[in-house]
Structure formats: C-alpha cells, structure tokens
Amino acid sequence: MHATPLAIICLTGFVQARTPLHAIEATELGDISGKRVLHLQCHIGRDTLCLVRRGATVTGLDFSSAALNVAQRLSDETGLKADFVKGTVDQAPDLTPGPFDLVFTTWGTICWLPDVKKWAKVIASVLAPGGEL
Numbered sequence: 001m002h003a004t005p006l007a008i009i010c011l012t013g014f015v016q017a018r019t020p021l022h023a024i025e026a027t028e029l030g031d032i033s034g035k036r037v038l039h040l041q042c043h044i045g046r047d048t049l050c051l052v053r054r055g056a057t058v059t060g061l062d063f064s065s066a067a068l069n070v071a072q073r074l075s076d077e078t079g080l081k082a083d084f085v086k087g088t089v090d091q092a093p094d095l096t097p098g099p100f101d102l103v104f105t106t107w108g109t110i111c112w113l114p115d116v117k118k119w120a121k122v123i124a125s126v127l128a129p130g131g132e133l
Contacts, residue, residue: 041109045071099128
C-alpha cells in the first residue's frame, strides 16, 4: 500500500476550495474584498490564494524560488490570480512598495524574523494610511 504524502492531501484540499485559514484568522480578517493585500513570507501561496478567494488583490513575497514555483502552479491550477515576488521581508519596500490596505502574515512566520522592530518598520513603510497588519 502506498501512502499519500500529507502535503499532497493538503494541497488537494486547497484546490478543492477548502480554506487553510484557522477560524481565528478568518474571523480577524473579516471582509477583505476589494482590498490590496501583501502576504509576507507566503511560502507556497496557499494562504495567499485563500485571500484572493476572499476577494482581495494579493501579492505574495517569499525568499524561496522553489516555494514560489509551487505557489505559481497552485495559482495556475486553481485560476486564482496573485502576484508572487521573490525576496526577503527586508526587501519588501523596494520589491512590493504598495501601498497596501493590509499586510498579512501568520504567527508561524514570526519565529524566523531576526529583528521584529525592523519587520514592523518594513510593514509600516508599505501600508496605506489607515492600513492594517
């Protein structure tokens, strides 16, 4: 018997329109339709494309070419369109200057940040007046 890798099951579920967002994330986001969103550390783009499904125009940023290749394939397969940009969080002001109505990131990404104050300054620099994290 051949086991199906968990990653394939998760991506299959996503392609079939299941959301990867936790209930608390979905609730906190509220209605984002029509908003311009930057998803920092987007990895393979599941959450990025989930935000597109919720009606936002989304740009995903990640440093991994391999992850962004998967993200683009997911975008192509689902027909959900997002821009994917290769770069580090520190490069966001130059690569994805905005302004964005919302910067989205999940709590699992924060542990990878070497300087939270610098991260916050980057976010502030790409947000529109009144924008949210």
